[in-house]
Amino acid sequence: MSMSPDELKNLKADKVVDARGTSCPGPLLAAKRAISSVPVGGILEVLSSDPGTKRDLPLWAKKMGHEFLGVIEEPGYSRIFIKRKK
Amino acid sequence: MPDKMCLTIMSGSIDRLTGAAILASGAVSMDMEVEIFLQLWGVYAFKKDVMHQNMNLSEFGELGEKVAQRIQELKLPMWFELLKQAKELGKVKIYACSLAANIWNVKKEDLELVDDIIGAGEWIEKMREGKINLFI
Numbered sequence: 001m002s003m004s005p006d007e008l009k010n011l012k013a014d015k016v017v018d019a020r021g022t023s024c025p026g027p028l029l030a031a032k033r034a035i036s037s038v039p040v041g042g043i044l045e046v047l048s049s050d051p052g053t054k055r056d057l058p059l060w061a062k063k064m065g066h067e068f069l070g071v072i073e074e075p076g077y078s079r080i081f082i083k084r085k086k
Numbered sequence: 087m088p089d090k091m092c093l094t095i096m097s098g099s100i101d102r103l104t105g106a107a108i109l110a111s112g113a114v115s116m117d118m119e120v121e122i123f124l125q126l127w128g129v130y131a132f133k134k135d136v137m138h139q140n141m142n143l144s145e146f147g148e149l150g151e152k153v154a155q156r157i158q159e160l161k162l163p164m165w166f167e168l169l170k171q172a173k174e175l176g177k178v179k180i181y182a183c184s185l186a187a188n189i190w191n192v193k194k195e196d197l198e199l200v201d202d203i204i205g206a207g208e209w210i211e212k213m214r215e216g217k218i219n220l221f222i
Contacts, residue, residue, distance in 0.1 A: 023160045025108055028115040032175060056112075063116050 002070040008081055009072065014042035020049040020077050027053040028060060031082065035066065038084045043069070049077040057082060088177075090119040092216035094209070098127030099144035100165060101153065106222045107168035113218070114176030121216070122180045123209045124200070129186040132197045137166055169199055181209065 003011075017034045019027035027048040038044045046057060057080050058068040069081035091113040093106050110120045124132055131140055143150040157164075163171070172178045181204045182197055194203055213219050 021161060023162050025111045025115055026162075029111055029171065029175060032115045060116060 002068070003081070005070070005072055008070050008079075011043055011045075011069070011081060013045035013081065014038045016045045016047065018047045019053070020047050022048075022050070024050050024052045024056070026050070028056050031057060031060060035064070035082070035084055040084055040086060042084050044082045044084060046080045046082070047077055048080065054078045054080055088117055088119050089217040090121060090212075090215055091218040092213045092220070093120070093122045094125065094213075094219075094221045095122060095128035096125040097144060097222055098129075098131035098140065099142045100131075100140055101143050101145060101150075102222050103128075103131055103165040104157075104162075104168070106220075107165040107172070109220070110178060111168050111172045111175075114172045114178060117176075118217070119177040120172065120179070121212050122178070123183060123204070123212075124181065124186065125183045126186045126189065129182045129190055129192070129197070132180070132182065132200055133190065133192060134196055134198050137198050166199065173199065183209075 015034055015038045017030045019030040022030070027046055027050055031044065031046050035044055046053065054071045061068040061082050066085045067083040069083055072079040093110065095106050097103065110122065113120050130136060179201050180199050181202050182200050184203050184205045187203045194200055
């Protein structure tokens, strides 16, 4: 279930990965690397300026059994929120 | 058992190798295993004395310099660095075709990132188990 932008803005991520400036598949690889350092139930926030990432990461989360929470659009980049489920 | 993607790489040009490396990284990220089989020019591009010097582009040759410049501007790693990363992050095996190895007169030790030298029959059996099979 995706969260509203207001709910997302109030989230405190356990880990923030800044993948801005890297291109596909850089942000996806960054998420894969980072998720193991987030506690189960915790939240990973990925910053990406690659337009593919906000569509890649929900698919990745589904495949890996994590929960995609939503995206906040900022000028020039996206903030993508994933909850680690296992 | 995770799904598997099989890439048969005939090309030795860096545009195609980059495309293949990006797919391999993507597949590893999506929790797939990746197996790569190198044929003629693919094996050549993985030779230790060729890999880092290779600037060959197969298509739109006159645009090659522009592409190389954009790759640098975008901070995209070189294709062999992407493959190295993919190997660190997931299960990626790279095989060289035994016939091509004979043609270039190389052993496994003469090639970078290559795990083994195998024949076509074994590769067919590996591809039979592949969920995604591509020829590049």
